Structures are given as C-alpha cells and as structure tokens.
Amino acid sequence: MANPRVAVFPGSFDPPTLGHLDVIRRAARMFDRLVVALLENSSKQPCFSLDERAALLRTIVSDLRNVEIDTFGGLLADYVRARKATAVVRGIRGATDFDYERQMAETNRHLNPAMDTVFFAPSGAVAHISSTRVREIAAHGGPVHGLVPEAVADALAARAGANRPRTPQTKKRKQS
Ligand code: PNS
Numbered sequence: 001m002a003n004p005r006v007a008v009f010p011g012s013f014d015p016p017t018l019g020h021l022d023v024i025r026r027a028a029r030m031f032d033r034l035v036v037a038l039l040e041n042s043s044k045q046p047c048f049s050l051d052e053r054a055a056l057l058r059t060i061v062s063d064l065r066n067v068e069i070d071t072f073g074g075l076l077a078d079y080v081r082a083r084k085a086t087a088v089v090r091g092i093r094g095a096t097d098f099d100y101e102r103q104m105a106e107t108n109r110h111l112n113p114a115m116d117t118v119f120f121a122p123s124g125a126v127a128h129i130s131s132t133r134v135r136e137i138a139a140h141g142g143p144v145h146g147l148v149p150e151a152v153a154d155a156l157a158a159r160a161g162a163n164r165p166r167t168p169q170t171k172k173r174k175q176s
Contacts, residue, residue: 004032006085007118010076012039012131013053014046015152019129021060022122023091028064030118035083036061040073047135048155060149077111088117093127 007027013020013036028034038053048056054069061067072079080088088108090101105117121127129147138144138156145153 001032005087006033006035006083007031007087007089008035008037008076008080008083008085009089010037010039010072010079011090012042012044012046013057014044014131015048015053015134015148015156016057016060017126017129017131017134017148017152018146019091019093019122019126020131021149022126023089023120024061024064024067026120027089027118028067031087031089032066034064034067034089035085036067036069037076037079038069038071040071047138047159052155056149056152056155059151075111077108077115080108080115081112086115088115090117090119091122092119093122093130 007030009024009027011020024034024036036057038050038057040050046053050071054071057069061069070083076088088105090105092098092101101117101119108115108117122129134144134147134156137147138160141160144156148156
C-alpha cells in the first residue's frame with residue numbers, strides 16, 4: 001500500500017473494556033492500520049502489568065487483522081511521528097471526557113502539528129464503562145460480565161481468587 005493511513009490508540013487499558021473494544025473496532029474500519037499503544041511507566045499503580053495488559057489486548061483483537069498492540073514511553077507525539085501515523089484515536093463518553101481530551105489533543109497538536117486526534121463516541125450500550133469502575137467492582141468481587149471481554153473477566157476473576165485470604169475472615173460473635 002502506497003500511503004497507509006496509520007492511527008494510534010494510546011491508553012492505559014487497565015483493564016481493557018468493552019468500551020475500548022468498541023472504539024478499536026470502529027477505528028480499525030476507518031484506518032488501514034491501527035496501533036493500540038499501551039503507556040509504559042505510568043505514574044498510576046496498575047492492576048495488571050504492562051505485559052498482562054498487552055496479552056489481554058492481543059487476545060481480544062485477535063480477529064482484527066489490521067490492529068497491532070505495542071507499548072510506548074515518553075511523549076505520545078514523538079511515538080506517533082516514529083510510527084508514521086497521522087492520527088490519534090480516543091473515545092469520548094460524555095462532556096466530562098471532552099474537556100480533558102480536547103486539552104490533550106491541543107497539546108499533542110502543539111508538539112506534532114502533523115497529527116490529528118479523532119474522537120469516537122462508543123455505542124450507547126458500552127458508553128458508561130470505565131476501567132476505574134471495572135477495577136472497583138472486581139475488587140469487591142462484583143460481576144464484570146457485560147463490561148469487559150470474557151478474557152478480561154476471567155483474568156480479573158483469577159486475580160481476585162489469588163488475592164483472596166486463605167483462611168476465611170469471620171468475625172467472632174460475642175456470647176450473650
Ligand atoms: O487511558 P488513559 O490513562 O486516559 O491514557 C492517557 C494517555 C496514555 C493517552 C496519556 O497519558 C499520554 O499520552 N501520555 C504520554 C505522555 C504525553 O505525551 N503527554 C503529553 C500530552 S498530554
């Protein structure tokens with residue numbers, strides 16, 4: 001292909017959700033190649049390691065031939081330039097996301113005027129999903145099915161099982 005249209009979808013994906021997958025599928029239809037790029041060395045303490053998140057992403061996009069999973073450090077604008085991409089893809093769920101995303105898009109445009117940010121609105125059924133809420137639900141042993149792909153739900157269940165104390169913590173009742 002002479003000039004493939006390459007886009008980068010950056011993020012923490014901790015964990016990847018059905019909202020992310022919805023955006024990935026939409027963007028993969030619009031661009032010749034989509035690079036889903038995981039941020040290395042985020043200041044946030046992740047639930048899943050970088051390698052675990054990359055493996056989960058590879059599993060859930062395995063049917064999409066033009067989607068690649070990669071990791072990046074440093075400035076997104078530099079990574080986009082290095083990948084010869086012209087667009088950054090981000091999902092916008094609502095007004096709260098918009099202000100933050102617009103500021104980030106403008107900053108990236110300042111750093112790399114050759115790139116644009118393309119916003120996707122996730123479909124209504126998944127527009128409420130956030131990785132933060134998913135982690136919170138999973139931490140309390142709640143159901144995450146319908147919020148994340150099956151592979152991610154299994155990984156969260158395995159993580160919850162591994163973190164469960166070996167001896168059940170039951171409160172001793174006072175004898176009356
Ligand atoms: O999924 P997230 O945590 O909302 O993703 C944020 C991300 C990775 C897109 C953003 O933190 C980022 O691009 N970091 C790289 C550093 C950078 O380029 N900063 C300047 C532009 S805001």
